Amino acid sequence: MIYVEKFVSCLGEEGVEFFTGVPDSLLKSFCAYVTDNCGENHVIAANEGGAVGLAAGHYLATGKPALIYMQNSGQGNAVNPLASLADPDVYSIPMVLLVGWRGEPGVKDEPQHVKQGKVTVSLFETLGIPTEVLPDDEAAALELTRKMIARAKAESRPVTLVVRKGLFAEYKLQNKKPDIASLPREQAIEGVLKALPKDAVVVSTTGMISREVYETRERLGQDHSRDFLTVGSMGHASMIAMGIAKAQPDRKVYCFDGDGASIMQMGNMAIVGRSGCENLTHIVFNNAAHDSVGGQPTVGGDMDFEKLAEEFGYNVLQSPQDQYVNPEGIGVDEVASGMNWLISMEEQAKQHKPDYYDELPKKPNFILFKVAKGARKDLGRPKEPPQVNKVLYMKTLLG
Numbered sequence: 001m002i003y004v005e006k007f008v009s010c011l012g013e014e015g016v017e018f019f020t021g022v023p024d025s026l027l028k029s030f031c032a033y034v035t036d037n038c039g040e041n042h043v044i045a046a047n048e049g050g051a052v053g054l055a056a057g058h059y060l061a062t063g064k065p066a067l068i069y070m071q072n073s074g075q076g077n078a079v080n081p082l083a084s085l086a087d088p089d090v091y092s093i094p095m096v097l098l099v100g101w102r103g104e105p106g107v108k109d110e111p112q113h114v115k116q117g118k119v120t121v122s123l124f125e126t127l128g129i130p131t132e133v134l135p136d137d138e139a140a141a142l143e144l145t146r147k148m149i150a151r152a153k154a155e156s157r158p159v160t161l162v163v164r165k166g167l168f169a170e171y172k173l174q175n176k177k178p179d180i181a182s183l184p185r186e187q188a189i190e191g192v193l194k195a196l197p198k199d200a201v202v203v204s205t206t207g208m209i210s211r212e213v214y215e216t217r218e219r220l221g222q223d224h225s226r227d228f229l230t231v232g233s234m235g236h237a238s239m240i241a242m243g244i245a246k247a248q249p250d251r252k253v254y255c256f257d258g259d260g261a262s263i264m265q266m267g268n269m270a271i272v273g274r275s276g277c278e279n280l281t282h283i284v285f286n287n288a289a290h291d292s293v294g295g296q297p298t299v300g301g302d303m304d305f306e307k308l309a310e311e312f313g314y315n316v317l318q319s320p321q322d323q324y325v326n327p328e329g330i331g332v333d334e335v336a337s338g339m340n341w342l343i344s345m346e347e348q349a350k351q352h353k354p355d356y357y358d359e360l361p362k363k364p365n366f367i368l369f370k371v372a373k374g375a376r377k378d379l380g381r382p383k384e385p386p387q388v389n390k391v392l393y394m395k396t397l398l399g
């Protein structure tokens with residue numbers, strides 16, 4: 001086991017003092033420590049590729065390698081700038097990657113991590129990036145870290161340190177930002193699900209949002225045939241929803257997204273917003289945090305998602321929260337009746353179409369919920385594997 005304080009001070013002694021990345025549950029202690037203690041020398045990036053870019057810029061301006069942390073799910077996002085920017089065949093930029101190994105072969109994990117876990121080491125090796133798995137013994141791990149940093153500098157290239165589950169001793173995030181609202185995310189989700197038309201389908205994002213959709217359906221005694229629970233592929237739920245909405249224009253499609261996920265692939269909103277899919281409603285549950293992996297902050301707390309969505313071309317609906325004089329203290333029932341009102345307004349507008357209706361631009365809807373961080377301690381996970389989810393969902397879509 002390694003204490004993060006010791007690991008970070010070892011990095012500092014080797015000249016690695018700048019940290020960027022995307023939070024990961026296996027690296028929770030490391031992410032919490034740098035969030036608390038590294039101030040301006042730490043930036044949580046939108047996605048792992050952006051973190052590689054930031055590390056490259058840091059090196060260009062300081063001559064020092066930076067450290068990029070990520071879950072192995074983010075390997076794909078990082079491959080392009082690793083291969084076409086940092087690689088010795090291109091600009092040859094030293095950096096240290098610290099990668100949480102979800103789905104390590106032989107270790108039980110969720111289905112979305114199995115494939116990535118199998119290829120984590122070999123994918124880095126295929127890229128020609130020297131890769132070592134950190135041993136559990138602290139002295140040996142620090143020694144290996146020093147060696148790898150020396151190699152990154154000597155050969156002016158990226159190197160990877162892979163982190164197994166349980167390597168870092170627990171460090172709890174101290175610097176938690178206050179919640180931006182009191183509404184629990186699971187209550188907001190339940191309120192929305194209760195109001196949705198019977199034949200509407202949902203595409204929900206990775207992490208706790210999908211788990212809460214699943215658990216809410218169970219609680220309501222409903223089946224799971226209308227929910228595509230996107231367990232991986234962070235940031236792409238809105239594009240999956242758009243694919244469905246375009247192919248089935250008479251079907252109502254609801255995307256349940258997170259702030260971290262939508263920021264990770266913000267470009268998707270620009271495309272969905274101008275898609276013309278008026279049957280699509282994109283809902284962002286903003287808690288200003290990467291709640292599912294430890295609650296590290298996103299920039300979501302400082303962003304006006306509704307303004308952005310409008311610029312991107314969406315039809316921004318008045319959030320059920322804003323329909324109440326005192327949005328603090330609202331719960332499932334208020335969210336459900338707010339959603340019912342929005343849906344009935346849409347129906348009315350359709351029935352009383354003005355003559356020029358067909359000339360108007362067709363826009364997808366956007367709804368923002370501001371929610372509190374945190375989830376139930378006993379929150380479960382989908383019991384069926386993703387392929388069963390897919391088959392059930394396609395049965396709903398294709399009859």
Ligand SMILES: Cc1ncc(C[n+]2csc(CCOP(=O)(O)OP(=O)(O)O)c2C)c(N)n1
Nearest residue numbers: 073074207234258259260261289290291292
């Ligand atoms: C490409 C990629 N990077 C990192 C992760 C790890 N990860 C899983 S959920 C999550 C946070 C999601 O945050 P948000 O969308 O705001 O939802 P919240 O958990 O706050 O409800 C992260 C970083 C991942 N699954 N995929």
